[in-house]
Amino acid sequence: MPPLPHHPPRLDAASFRDDLARALDAGDVAALQIRLKDAADDDVLRATEAILPVAQAHDVAVLMNDRADLAIRSGCDGAHLGQGDGDHAAARAALGERMLGITCHASRHLAMEAGEVGADYVAFGAFFPTATKETVHVATVDLLEWWHEIAEVPSVAIGGITAENCAPLVRAGADFLAVVGSVWNHPEGPAAGVRAMNAAIAAA
Numbered sequence: 001m002p003p004l005p006h007h008p009p010r011l012d013a014a015s016f017r018d019d020l021a022r023a024l025d026a027g028d029v030a031a032l033q034i035r036l037k038d039a040a041d042d043d044v045l046r047a048t049e050a051i052l053p054v055a056q057a058h059d060v061a062v063l064m065n066d067r068a069d070l071a072i073r074s075g076c077d078g079a080h081l082g083q084g085d086g087d088h089a090a091a092r093a094a095l096g097e098r099m100l101g102i103t104c105h106a107s108r109h110l111a112m113e114a115g116e117v118g119a120d121y122v123a124f125g126a127f128f129p130t131a132t133k134e135t136v137h138v139a140t141v142d143l144l145e146w147w148h149e150i151a152e153v154p155s156v157a158i159g160g161i162t163a164e165n166c167a168p169l170v171r172a173g174a175d176f177l178a179v180v181g182s183v184w185n186h187p188e189g190p191a192a193g194v195r196a197m198n199a200a201i202a203a204a
Helices: 013-025 041-057 068-074 088-095 108-117 141-150 167-172 190-203
Strands: 003-005 031-034 061-065 078-081 099-105 121-125 155-158 176-179
Touching (some): 031 041, 041 068, 061 068, 061 099, 068 088, 078 088, 088 099, 088 108, 108 121, 121 176, 141 155, 141 167, 167 190
Parallel strands (some): 078 099, 099 121, 121 155, 155 176
8 A cells, every 4th residue: 555645835846856756666666646736738748748757667557636637748657536626527628538537525425436437546635734735524434334335446645644643544455645845755765755654544
């Protein structure tokens, strides 16, 4: 159950590539989400162009946040869409074989809808306080347990997840953990953050 580190919200793509390579060398990472809020499309595309070869060399999928169209234009492996990010069924059709993940907050109903539309994973959260975005929806471990029992579509737990607090999510059946600060803000660097997350997952 590898972590899914998002990259920092603002980055210098050239210098970030080295940090990314070290992080991906450090342990098991399933996917990297490109999340450049409020950036111009051309800036997102340039950053993605720089990041994709590093991720691909490590067999790590790259997902575009919010925009299925940019995922396709940039050559990403898929898109992660929120509830307000357009028509999910249309995105599913446009993405074809590419991956589609859908944010379902703390809602069983939204998760069922995401499964019906053909999502490759559903994302639940936030499980803990997070500085990455405003927390509107709070999820609990019973949601992960329920989904694990009734669905075959993988789940991703999101929101303030660290090596110190992830064990209950792992034990509840989360298939993946989305992490930001615990990797990119780790005091010993992002590679140490990935190692710590992998160790915590294995120990849970």
